[in-house]
Amino acid sequence: MLNCKRAGAAMLATFFASSFSHAQGYISGNEFNPSISLILDGRYAEYQDDFELPGFLLGPESGLPTKGFSLGHSELTISANVDDQFYGSTSIAIAEHDGSTEVELEEAYLETLGLGHGATVKFGRFLSHIGYLNNQHEHSWAFYDAPLIYTAMFGKTLYDDGIQGRWLAPTDLYLEFGVEVTRGDSFPGGENKGNEGKALFAKIGNDLGNNVSWQLGASAYSSQFDERSTESHGHGHEEEEHGAELHLMEGEVDITGVDAVFKWSPTGNARNQQLVFQAEYFQRDEDATAEFHEDVNSFVSDYQGEHKGYYAQAVYRFSPNWRTGIRYGEIEPKNQFEELESNGIDMDEFLEETELGSTEKTQRRSIMFEYNPSEFSRVRLQYNHRGWGENQDEVWVLQYNMSLGSHGAHSY
Amino acid sequence: MRFYLLFSLLLLPGICWGKVHVFACEPEWASLTEQLAGDHATIFTATHAQQDPHHIEARPSLIAQMRKADMVVCTGADLEVGWLPLLIRRSGNAKVQTNKPGYFEAAMEVERLDIPESVDRSQGDVHSAGNPHVHLDPNRITTIAAALSKRLAAIDPDNQSAYIEQLKTFQAKWNEHVSKWQLKAKPLRGMKIVTHHKDWVYLNHWLGLQELATIEPKPGIPPSAKDQKRLLTELSANKPDAIVLAPYQNAKAANWLSQKLDAGIIKLPYTVGGDGQSQDLFNLFDRTIDLLLSAQRAIK
Numbered sequence: 173m174l175n176c177k178r179a180g181a182a183m184l185a186t187f188f189a190s191s192f193s194h195a196q197g198y199i200s201g202n203e204f205n206p207s208i209s210l211i212l213d214g215r216y217a218e219y220q221d222d223f224e225l226p227g228f229l230l231g232p233e234s235g236l237p238t239k240g241f242s243l244g245h246s247e248l249t250i251s252a253n254v255d256d257q258f259y260g261s262t263s264i265a266i267a268e269h270d271g272s273t274e275v276e277l278e279e280a281y282l283e284t285l286g287l288g289h290g291a292t293v294k295f296g297r298f299l300s301h302i303g304y305l306n307n308q309h310e311h312s313w314a315f316y317d318a319p320l321i322y323t324a325m326f327g328k329t330l331y332d333d334g335i336q337g338r339w340l341a342p343t344d345l346y347l348e349f350g351v352e353v354t355r356g357d358s359f360p361g362g363e364n365k366g367n368e369g370k371a372l373f374a375k376i377g378n379d380l381g382n383n384v385s386w387q388l389g390a391s392a393y394s395s396q397f398d399e400r401s402t403e404s405h406g407h408g409h410e411e412e413e414h415g416a417e418l419h420l421m422e423g424e425v426d427i428t429g430v431d432a433v434f435k436w437s438p439t440g441n442a443r444n445q446q447l448v449f450q451a452e453y454f455q456r457d458e459d460a461t462a463e464f465h466e467d468v469n470s471f472v473s474d475y476q477g478e479h480k481g482y483y484a485q486a487v488y489r490f491s492p493n494w495r496t497g498i499r500y501g502e503i504e505p506k507n508q509f510e511e512l513e514s515n516g517i518d519m520d521e522f523l524e525e526t527e528l529g530s531t532e533k534t535q536r537r538s539i540m541f542e543y544n545p546s547e548f549s550r551v552r553l554q555y556n557h558r559g560w561g562e563n564q565d566e567v568w569v570l571q572y573n574m575s576l577g578s579h580g581a582h583s584y
Numbered sequence: 585m586r587f588y589l590l591f592s593l594l595l596l597p598g599i600c601w602g603k604v605h606v607f608a609c610e611p612e613w614a615s616l617t618e619q620l621a622g623d624h625a626t627i628f629t630a631t632h633a634q635q636d637p638h639h640i641e642a643r644p645s646l647i648a649q650m651r652k653a654d655m656v657v658c659t660g661a662d663l664e665v666g667w668l669p670l671l672i673r674r675s676g677n678a679k680v681q682t683n684k685p686g687y688f689e690a691a692m693e694v695e696r697l698d699i700p701e702s703v704d705r706s707q708g709d710v711h712s713a714g715n716p717h718v719h720l721d722p723n724r725i726t727t728i729a730a731a732l733s734k735r736l737a738a739i740d741p742d743n744q745s746a747y748i749e750q751l752k753t754f755q756a757k758w759n760e761h762v763s764k765w766q767l768k769a770k771p772l773r774g775m776k777i778v779t780h781h782k783d784w785v786y787l788n789h790w791l792g793l794q795e796l797a798t799i800e801p802k803p804g805i806p807p808s809a810k811d812q813k814r815l816l817t818e819l820s821a822n823k824p825d826a827i828v829l830a831p832y833q834n835a836k837a838a839n840w841l842s843q844k845l846d847a848g849i850i851k852l853p854y855t856v857g858g859d860g861q862s863q864d865l866f867n868l869f870d871r872t873i874d875l876l877l878s879a880q881r882a883i884k
Binding site: 291348582 | 644669
């Protein structure tokens with residue numbers, strides 16, 4: 173593990189040292205050399221209890237940062253035009269999970285440049301274009317964490333291997349349609365016969381006068397799976413030690429959502445002053461056969477889940493160096509388990525213990541305050557307050573987030 | 585059948601009725617294209633004079649306009665690096681990709697000043713291709729006009745002779761104005777100015793203005809209170825005649841410095857639309873020189 177850490181540090185140091193330089197030429201970020209950017213992210217986190225979402229089977233990356241000092245994702249992005257027909261980009265995140273350093277390939281995709289007629293095809297591994305936040309990189313989010321609904325639905329964000337087609341209408345109004353076919357095996361999908369992940373999205377947007385812009389979107393995702401094993405399930409930690417596992421078999425998941433963004437820059441200069449309001453709603457229906465094993469005991473049941481939730485946030489940049497924001501999010505589970513066979517386990521007791529039977533809403537309020545010495549550096553203080561039923565918890569996070577290397581253009 | 589009807593209705597606005605759709609990043613290039621293409625082009629201007637062209641969001645409306653464009657006319661030299669490449673990539677428009685004739689970067693047609701020997705973020709937002717704010721030198725505009733006209737003719741060969749004709753008309757009128765401006769601006773030679781950002785380099789070079797300092801400690805970095813004090817000390821010994829500000833720049837630091845140094849602020853239009861009088865490239869320069877001259881007279 174130590175070696176792993178050292179290797180990571182050496183790798184970071186190499187990129188830290190290589191200041192970019194490029195020849196004179198057209199805007200390409202970096203002429204023939206690819207644009208390289210590195211995000212360095214670290215936190216100091218303070219909280220009492222571990223993360224849990226009653227009523228939800230959690231995907232990967234749902235937890236809280238480690239208490240005290242820790243690193244977030246150190247993300248390396250390399251991108252360039254491959255030739256006159258393709259653009260390629262890859263994002264590699266180095267992160268700490270349960271004490272070991274892991275390298276995650278978040279994105280590695282190619283995109284067509286020369287198809288024309290508003291059509292673009294993207295293929296490889298990419299962040300899905302469903303929703304609004306999903307295809308933005310974590311470092312461009314206004315809060316250190318994903319909204320609750322993203323954590324619950326996608327285990328943070330949805331990315332997968334596959335192909336995407338988009339078409340932009342030739343109108344003054346921005347109108348874009350897209351479809352994705354992917355492996356469908358990343359959360360909330362699971363192992364399947366092949367390419368069961370399907371997504372559809374539509375986006376529409378425009379300006380209102382000189383200084384206001386907006387975008388609305390609608391999206392849907394579905395996948396079928398033979399098997400999905402969940403990382404943790406409610407109070408599952410102790411049970412895991414006894415070899416307890418919950419698997420969903422022969423299942424199907426359907427997600428639909430809508431999103432809205434509204435931005436106002438009083439002088440037309442978003443960097444100086446800007447108010448951004450955004451909200452997203454998702455609902456998920458899934459059914460499967462649930463199999464639970466603990467030592468020699470087990471049960472099998474029919475499972476049906478109906479989950480929904482939303483978040484709304486407002487972020488105000490009041491000077492080039494300062495930004496503040498508030499966010500409210502709410503999620504609501506409803507799971508039905510119908511016992512098919514049982515072997516030494518009382519299912520009702522199980523549901524109560526793991527809180528999988530919970531239908532209680534979880535609400536979270538967040539506030540953040542941010543100092544940006546330049547557009548490439550940021551120090552953020554965030555406070556989360558979460559409440560469900562009689563329970564509540566609090567999280568404080570102090571975070572730095574810096575970007576080295578080429579100017580990354582941020583999408584809207 | 586009904587579907588096809590609907591579909592073709594959607595496509596209608598994209599079919600240009602013989603006109604070249606131009607996506608101009610900044611108002612100065614929209615104005616130049618208008619001079620050179622006249623009725624043969626419809627021009628969309630992506631930014632207005634109150635906006636800082638370094639920092640524009642790749643908004644949905646801009647993506648939609650890029651989708652429809654036959655040609656992109658921008659400053660280039662990395663000025664729009666934070667938004668233009670993204671717009672082009674998102675547009676799904678083959679005509680405006682960087683290797684196509686539909687992609688035109690004005691700054692790359694002329695010699696640029698301030699090309700740094702090395703580039704490092706600690707120096708601020710420097711452009712490795714040199715200072716991109718080339719439009720404030722009318723002689724460079726002459727060169728750019730010729731290149732742009734040639735490009736328009738390549739994209740719209742049916743109207744080639746019209747573009748050649750328009751270029752001739754423009755150049756005759758432009759050259760006449762340039763001589764007039766140079767004569768009129770002679771007294772400005774040696775005038776000492778302080779600017780907010782390094783976006784007046786080409787104007788200074790052309791008119792012989794002497795730039796003592798910039799308010800930004802480094803390009804693109806807003807000045808801190810400490811930076812301002814340091815600048816004040818530095819300038820107390822060598823007072824500027826005026827402090828020059830573009831419409832998109834924050835006047836706070838300039839106002840403070842102006843009071844302390846007892847030097848006036850000149851708000852120059854910087855680009856077309858920068859004030860009420862600067863409605864095209866010709867009166868942009870008329871106005872700029874008039875404002876500088878009247879500021880100079882006020883001192884004497």
